[in-house]
Amino acid sequence: MRQLDKASAFRKPQKRTIIELYPWSIKDSNGDGKGDLRGIIEMLDYYEALGVGWIWLPPTFPSPLKDRGYDVQNYFGVHPDLGTEDDMKELIREAGKRGMRIMLDLVVNHVSDQHPWFQDVLKNPESEFTGCFVIRQPGESISNHISIFGGSAWCELKDGRRYYRTFDNTQVDLNYDDPRVLEMIEKVMRYWFELGIGGFRIDAVHLAGKTVQDCLTDAEPNKEWTGHPKSRFALHHEAMTEFRPGTFKILRRLGEIAGDYDGAVIFEAAPPDPADADGYRRMYDEVDIRYAAPIYFGLLFIDWQAQKVKGILERMLDKVPPGATFLPHLENHDRTRFTSRVGSAQAFVGMALVLGMPGNPLIYYGGEIGMRNARHPRIADDPSQAPGDFVRDRARTPMQWDDSAHAGFTTAVKAWIKVCGDYHLRNVKRQEANPRSMLQFTRALTRFRNSLPELQEGEFEWLESGNADVISFRWRLGDQQVVYALNFTPVKQEAKLPRGLTTILLSSRRPPNSWNGDESVTLRPDEALVLR
Numbered sequence: 001m002r003q004l005d006k007a008s009a010f011r012k013p014q015k016r017t018i019i020e021l022y023p024w025s026i027k028d029s030n031g032d033g034k035g036d037l038r039g040i041i042e043m044l045d046y047y048e049a050l051g052v053g054w055i056w057l058p059p060t061f062p063s064p065l066k067d068r069g070y071d072v073q074n075y076f077g078v079h080p081d082l083g084t085e086d087d088m089k090e091l092i093r094e095a096g097k098r099g100m101r102i103m104l105d106l107v108v109n110h111v112s113d114q115h116p117w118f119q120d121v122l123k124n125p126e127s128e129f130t131g132c133f134v135i136r137q138p139g140e141s142i143s144n145h146i147s148i149f150g151g152s153a154w155c156e157l158k159d160g161r162r163y164y165r166t167f168d169n170t171q172v173d174l175n176y177d178d179p180r181v182l183e184m185i186e187k188v189m190r191y192w193f194e195l196g197i198g199g200f201r202i203d204a205v206h207l208a209g210k211t212v213q214d215c216l217t218d219a220e221p222n223k224e225w226t227g228h229p230k231s232r233f234a235l236h237h238e239a240m241t242e243f244r245p246g247t248f249k250i251l252r253r254l255g256e257i258a259g260d261y262d263g264a265v266i267f268e269a270a271p272p273d274p275a276d277a278d279g280y281r282r283m284y285d286e287v288d289i290r291y292a293a294p295i296y297f298g299l300l301f302i303d304w305q306a307q308k309v310k311g312i313l314e315r316m317l318d319k320v321p322p323g324a325t326f327l328p329h330l331e332n333h334d335r336t337r338f339t340s341r342v343g344s345a346q347a348f349v350g351m352a353l354v355l356g357m358p359g360n361p362l363i364y365y366g367g368e369i370g371m372r373n374a375r376h377p378r379i380a381d382d383p384s385q386a387p388g389d390f391v392r393d394r395a396r397t398p399m400q401w402d403d404s405a406h407a408g409f410t411t412a413v414k415a416w417i418k419v420c421g422d423y424h425l426r427n428v429k430r431q432e433a434n435p436r437s438m439l440q441f442t443r444a445l446t447r448f449r450n451s452l453p454e455l456q457e458g459e460f461e462w463l464e465s466g467n468a469d470v471i472s473f474r475w476r477l478g479d480q481q482v483v484y485a486l487n488f489t490p491v492k493q494e495a496k497l498p499r500g501l502t503t504i505l506l507s508s509r510r511p512p513n514s515w516n517g518d519e520s521v522t523l524r525p526d527e528a529l530v531l532r
């Protein structure tokens with residue numbers, strides 16, 4: 001049994017669950033068909049009742065939106081479609097009143113080609129900002145690297161110069177060999193911390209630490225290459241550019257700055273095999289764990305089978321250093337919706353699992369009502385599409401508030417992206433009225449995390465359920481305990497329980513479980529049970 005997550009910044013606020021609110025899709029306050037900050041402010045009471053303590057907003061900065069804001073034009077402002085800096089200040093204030101902190105998304109690997117530095121480079125071959133990017137002069141050699149979004153990593157300008165990009169050709173990679181780059185990012189962090197935010201999610205930082213030499217070193221041809229020119233497996237350049245020593249230098253500095261404000265940074269970076277616990281351990285070892293931690297991607301990719309899921313979590317939790325936090329999640333704005341992956345009934349089990357874990361679990365907006373991938377294909381432009389890839393916009397559709405037009409997201413005739421077809425049946429209004437809904441279930445789980453002393457101050461440990469299809473674990477404080485028993489299958493399962501339990505706090509199924517205090521329980525299909 002080990003005590004994790006006593007890290008200071010991550011324990012403030014006391015409600016530790018992080019929710020990712022895709023700002024374009026939460027609520028439109030001004031009828032232009034796009035979500036905005038004032039829309040989020042309007043819904044803060046809902047998020048308070050959901051029991052989350054952190055709100056992570058994907059990029060809110062001015063941007064040409066070639067990659068939905070992950071192409072930043074100006075780090076010191078708010079995208080006009082989302083609102084103003086005053087709106088952001090109000091959001092910070094109003095969230096603070098409700099015990100929540102705001103986390104912005106800091107894109108550190110690249111800037112938009114509209115960023116003033118790159119605009120200067122475009123206009124002026126002698127630009128003083130040339131060194132802030134990876135630029136080759138006409139005739140100079142380049143490497144065989146391929147962009148994650150397809151095509152060569154090198155883009156040619158009209159005058160024959162070429163620049164390096166890992167993602168879209170409008171997302172120009174920064175060069176941290178030039179000290180001005182990190183200085184700029186530091187300024188950005190201090191600027192927003194001083195406005196009162198609580199932290200940052202750091203985007204694609206595993207790629208940011210590469211040197212110019214790394215970009216120029218040829219990659220080995222990849223055996224998985226399908227032969228399609230847009231295949232992201234064409235020539236696996238990432239191996240040459242990810243997790244270079246520079247990445248950790250950057251992260252250490254960002255952690256230090258966060259520390260100055262008792263803020264937190266969580267970063268996007270998974271080892272090449274996201275089930276590799278040692279790979280994650282290295283990330284923890286390289287940063288200041290009081291203020292920084294890697295987001296855990298293992299659950300996004302694993303087959304949803306009890307033993308596999310328990311296996312990777314057990315190995316991972318074993319590696320999380322004492323004092324650090326753990327950041328598990330099941331879905332995000334780049335991946336399939338969890339409910340679409342495992343089905344509505346099993347989605348309850350996943351929610352109970354992540355919200356039962358130590359650390360700061362992350363949930364994705366709409367996950368609390370079991371939102372699914374929309375069936376309609378890409379509606380907005382997303383440059384990431386390689387053949388066979390998941391269409392990311394399918395998991396970015398408007399939050400389903402009620403059964404009115406556009407699910408109550410906007411009063412506009414047309415929303416920036418069409419609502420998912422099931423909103424008449426799956427929405428907050430309906431689930432508010434149903435005590436057995438996913439929404440009520442999620443609220444109960446966060447309530448346990450936020451208020452039961454066992455989960456607040458106790459210790460986490462795995463239990464032997466005696467059944468390969470059931471994961472079970474407990475939180476213990478003195479002789480008090482809270483036990484989670486999770487049936488990963490659509491059929492009944494028997495599971496052992498420890499001695500001393502007297503009540504069922506929560507079940508994902510109806511009618512109430514007929515458990516009568518025995519040291520075993522029959523879990524119904526897809527049942528998640530919490531006992532005390």
Ligand code: GLC
Pocket residue numbers: 067070071107167203204268333334384
């Ligand atoms: C991260 C973001 C993704 C974006 C990419 C480039 O992976 O999550 O949405 O496209 O970085 O910034």
